Amino acid sequence: MSWCGPEATDELLREFFRTRSSARNRMMKNWGVIGGIAAAMAVGVYVLWGPSADRKKRRRGMVPGLMNLGNTCFLNALLQGLATCPSLISWLQDFTTNSSSCLFGMECGQTSEQTDAQTSMQTEMQTDTQTSMQTETQTNSRVSKTLLQLLAALSSPDPGEDDVLDAGCLLEALRLHRWHISSFEEQDAHELFHVLTSTLEEERERQPRVAHLFDMETLEKSAEASENPASCWSRGPLHPVPSLWRTQHPFHGRLTSYMACKRCERQSPVRYDSFESLSLSFPAVQWGRPVTLDQCLQHFISSETIKEVECENCTEKQAKTEDSRVLESQRTTFVKQLKLGKLPQCLCIHLQRLTWSPEGAPIKRHEYVQFSEYLSMDRYKHSSATQKAGRSKKPTAEEPHDQNGVDPEHHNNNKPLSNGSISSAFLRSGALGPQLDLVHDFR
Known part of the structure; x- marks a missing residue:
């Protein structure tokens, strides 16, 4: 039996540590491959079954939320309450539609009555007048249109683009009517309700009291509004045809x-x-x-x-x-x-x-x-x-x-x-x- 010398022992130890180091390196490489495969699988699962843009849309039958712009809980609570009033939404639809149709009827009537004898200066003056009237009408009905858009989105059962609405546009519309309402201070919902109703009344008062002669659509609707029109027994002059948008808010x-x-x-x-x-x-x-x-x-x-x-x-x-x-x-x-x-x-x-x-x-x-x-x-x-x-x-x-x-x-x-x-x-x-x-x- 031969005994190993010190040189042979050192050689065996070096061979042992060399083999262990290579095995450890191979094991680390294997773990790296396994980790890479797991990461790739996670990315694939996220891409295939993760959240998409379509999932952000509101589901049918779900009520959208309102974004808090600081301390606008008073505004959000009031809008959610008003959204449950179909009579208000119907009135806003009639008000905004009829006021727009009145302006459209005036423009169409003026255009059809133009003759070849009009000069280019008169045409430019007429165009400027129509543009200013249209801009003024849009400003006067800003609150009603903005409120209608918010209430329609809150009360609609159909899914919309987003599940969160921003009501800051209504505060901006109220500021155009000289109302100073801060979104970072606590306000009174009851006072805001009266601000809205008084502003709607102000916009209603700015509309013409009688329908325009060229607004045939409104005149025909006014005549057909009642199924059983009352007979007039007076020989005096008839009252002007009332405008549909002149009705009081609900x-x-x-x-x-x-x-x-x-x-x-x-x-x-x-x-x-x-x-x-x-x-x-x-x-x-x-x-x-x-x-x-x-x-x-x-x-x-x-x-x-x-x-x-x-x-x-x-x-x-x-x-x-x-x-x-x-x-x-x-x-x-x-x-x-x-x-x-x-x-x-x-x-x-x-x-x-x-x-x-x-x-x-x-x-x-x-x-x-x-x-x-x-x-x-x-x-x-x-x-x-x-x-x-x-x-x-x-x-x-x-x-x-x-x-x-x-x-x-x-x-x-x-x-x-x-x-x-x-x-x-x-x-x-x-x-x-x-x-x-x-x-x-x-x-």
């Missing part, structure tokens, strides 16, 4: 108010005031019990007692009994009644959760408000028969009424107020009758 309604003297029972004429939303305060209820919408409406129309009001009828009667001597004006107690004279097509209700304590500190009401599925407005409407019956009945102090005012002379302050803590509920009225269908719930 939030426009009218309130009636009248006052009656408790002493002489004389009742003042009924006064009609326009409104776009009803600001309802909370009635006094037992702690822990919910508040219903009917209670808020009943509290809104409850009678209001006003003291120390000058009554001309009582003064005249007193003068007759005192041998026509000059007497001071008689001041008595009046009862003021508020009701709904004309229901809007879409009723907007603003719940006033901000109240004031006797010490003057602001208090927020946290009561839950119950909404029924159907809301009957018969009891809140003004009726001429009820008014005539009320003239023969002397108002008494025993008549129930809520006393929620802080002023001792005015027990019930029912005037709509704007505050910073609000919630709006939109109610859609049916085609027949005063019954309203509930669209939104409120908590």
Whole structure:
């Protein structure tokens, strides 16, 4: 048996380490190949089954979202509520379409009436006039067109290009009407609602009151609008044909108010005031019990007692009994009644959760408000028969009424107020009758 020397041992060790290093290098190369294959497979899976441009489109039946441009939650909440009002969308479509057709009819009529005797200077002046009129009309209807585009995209069941909408264009359109609304500051949604309605009313007022003679499409639509046109028995001149876009927006309604003297029972004429939303305060209820919408409406129309009001009828009667001597004006107690004279097509209700304590500190009401599925407005409407019956009945102090005012002379302050803590509920009225269908719930 031969023994290995030191040289042979060193040679064996070097051969062993050399073989191990080559095996390790081959193993690292194999791992590199495996990693490259795995990366290629991952890229292939991402390309074949990964997200595509088509998947960004909104699916059918899904509601798109609204981008928050800073602190524009008030704007997004209002637009989402308005998108559930088909009457408003229909009115905007008619308004924008008819105002555009009026301008188109004027341009076509002027072009067809041109003769060969017109000079080139007259043609240029006419073209400049038409261009300026078109630009002014587009500016005047900027808010209505922008609002229609946003509401149509929010309410359309068909999938759109994007699932997120940017409502900043509406703020830009409002700024053209001199409204300074910052998207980085918290605003009041109720105040923004009145800004929109007043701007729409302003654009409506800028439209011509009667249809143009060359706007044959509008004239024909006006004649065919009613299936049973009423006959005119007057021999006087006929009224001008009303324009279709001159109709009020669906939030426009009218309130009636009248006052009656408790002493002489004389009742003042009924006064009609326009409104776009009803600001309802909370009635006094037992702690822990919910508040219903009917209670808020009943509290809104409850009678209001006003003291120390000058009554001309009582003064005249007193003068007759005192041998026509000059007497001071008689001041008595009046009862003021508020009701709904004309229901809007879409009723907007603003719940006033901000109240004031006797010490003057602001208090927020946290009561839950119950909404029924159907809301009957018969009891809140003004009726001429009820008014005539009320003239023969002397108002008494025993008549129930809520006393929620802080002023001792005015027990019930029912005037709509704007505050910073609000919630709006939109109610859609049916085609027949005063019954309203509930669209939104409120908590």
